[in-house]
Amino acid sequence: MFELLRSVWREARPVPTPPPAWWDWALVGVLVPVAVLEGVLRAGLDWRWLSVVVCAGLVFTLPFRRSRPLLVVAIAFGVCGLSPFVVGHAFPQQNVLVYMILLPFALFRWGSGREEVLGAAIIYVKLGIDAVMGFLPFGDALAGFFIVSALMAVGAAVRYRARARHRELDQVKLLERERLARDLHDTVAHHVSAMAIRAQAGIATAAADPDAAVDALRLIDTEAARALDEMRGMVRLLRSDPAALSPGPRVTDLTRLPPPVDVTLTGDVDDLPAPVQSAIYRLAQEAVTNAHRHARHVTRIEVRVDAGDTEVRLSVRDDGDPPGRTNGSGYGLVGMAERTELLGGTCEAGPAPDRGWAVTAVLPRATR
Incomplete structure (x- = not known):
C-alpha cells in the first residue's frame, strides 16, 4: 500500500498539457453574464453583489484548469470555503x-500525483468544514462528497485510457519503423553486394581491359550514390529485432493482388528506390485490406500509381459503403502516416467525393 501511495505521489503530469482553447473563453463569456443576471434577478439572495463578484470572478479560473489544476482548485474551493466565515452562512448560493x-x-x-493528492485534500476539507460548521446540511455534504469522488474517478479513468491509447499508438509506430528499417536494411545490403561484385570484376579485368575497369568504377559510383540515399532514410529509425530479414516488395507486385483490385501503373516505377517501392506496396496493401475489412458491398478497388520525375503518387479507392469508418481513427492509418512521414511524404484518408473510401499518398522519388 505504501509503495502504491508513493507511486501515485510521484506520478508526473500528462504530456503535452493543452493550453486554454477558444471554447474555454467562450464558456467564460457565457457564464459571467449568467452569474451577473442570476445575482441581479434572484430574490432573497444575501450579500448580493459580493456573491456576484465571487461567482463571476471564479469563472476566469476555468480556462487554466488543465495547465494549473491545483492552483485553480485551491483558488475556487478556497474562496468558497472561507467565504462562509465572513458572512456567517453558506456562501455563495x-x-x-x-x-x-x-x-x-x-x-x-x-494534474500530477502530488497535485491530485493536495487538490483532493482541499476539496474534502472544504466539504468537511461546511458540514461540521453547519454551513451545509450533512446530507448535502455527503452527496457532494460522492459527486466529487465520482468526478475524480472519471477524470482518472479518462487519463489512464488516454495513456493506454498513446502507448498503443507508439507501439504501432515502432512496428512500422521496424518494418521500414528491415526494407532499408535489405536494400543497402543489395547495393553493397553489387559494389563488391563490380569491384572484384574491375580488379580482375584491370590489367587486360582498362575500359572495363572504368565501367566497373562507374557502376560502383552509381550503386554507392543509391546506397547513400537510402541510408539517409534510416536516420532516426530504431530497430530491436534484427532477425528474419526478407526482401522487400516492389511496386510491380501490386499487379498480383487478387480481384476485385484493378491496378494501374504509369511512369517509370522500376527505377524507384527500394524504400519507396516497399512503402507504396505496403500502403496499397493496407488500404486494400481496410476496404475488404470495413466497407460493405465492394465491387471494385482501384489502385493507381503515378511515378513522376520528383514524386510518386498512390491512390486507392473503393466503391463500397463505409459505415463506421472515420478519418485517422485506426491503427492501420496511423502506421501508414508514420511510414510516409519517415520517407518525407504525406498520406491522407477519407470518404471519396462520390462514394466509397479514398487513400492518397505522395512520396518523393529520393528517400529523405
Whole structure:
C-alpha cells in the first residue's frame, strides 16, 4: 500500500498539457453574464453583489484548469470555503457555481500525483468544514462528497485510457519503423553486394581491359550514390529485432493482388528506390485490406500509381459503403502516416467525393 501511495505521489503530469482553447473563453463569456443576471434577478439572495463578484470572478479560473489544476482548485474551493466565515452562512448560493464540477475532473485528468493528492485534500476539507460548521446540511455534504469522488474517478479513468491509447499508438509506430528499417536494411545490403561484385570484376579485368575497369568504377559510383540515399532514410529509425530479414516488395507486385483490385501503373516505377517501392506496396496493401475489412458491398478497388520525375503518387479507392469508418481513427492509418512521414511524404484518408473510401499518398522519388 505504501509503495502504491508513493507511486501515485510521484506520478508526473500528462504530456503535452493543452493550453486554454477558444471554447474555454467562450464558456467564460457565457457564464459571467449568467452569474451577473442570476445575482441581479434572484430574490432573497444575501450579500448580493459580493456573491456576484465571487461567482463571476471564479469563472476566469476555468480556462487554466488543465495547465494549473491545483492552483485553480485551491483558488475556487478556497474562496468558497472561507467565504462562509465572513458572512456567517453558506456562501455563495448561486446555482451558476455548478461549473465547479469541472475542477475535480480536470484535477485528476491533467494534474500530477502530488497535485491530485493536495487538490483532493482541499476539496474534502472544504466539504468537511461546511458540514461540521453547519454551513451545509450533512446530507448535502455527503452527496457532494460522492459527486466529487465520482468526478475524480472519471477524470482518472479518462487519463489512464488516454495513456493506454498513446502507448498503443507508439507501439504501432515502432512496428512500422521496424518494418521500414528491415526494407532499408535489405536494400543497402543489395547495393553493397553489387559494389563488391563490380569491384572484384574491375580488379580482375584491370590489367587486360582498362575500359572495363572504368565501367566497373562507374557502376560502383552509381550503386554507392543509391546506397547513400537510402541510408539517409534510416536516420532516426530504431530497430530491436534484427532477425528474419526478407526482401522487400516492389511496386510491380501490386499487379498480383487478387480481384476485385484493378491496378494501374504509369511512369517509370522500376527505377524507384527500394524504400519507396516497399512503402507504396505496403500502403496499397493496407488500404486494400481496410476496404475488404470495413466497407460493405465492394465491387471494385482501384489502385493507381503515378511515378513522376520528383514524386510518386498512390491512390486507392473503393466503391463500397463505409459505415463506421472515420478519418485517422485506426491503427492501420496511423502506421501508414508514420511510414510516409519517415520517407518525407504525406498520406491522407477519407470518404471519396462520390462514394466509397479514398487513400492518397505522395512520396518523393529520393528517400529523405
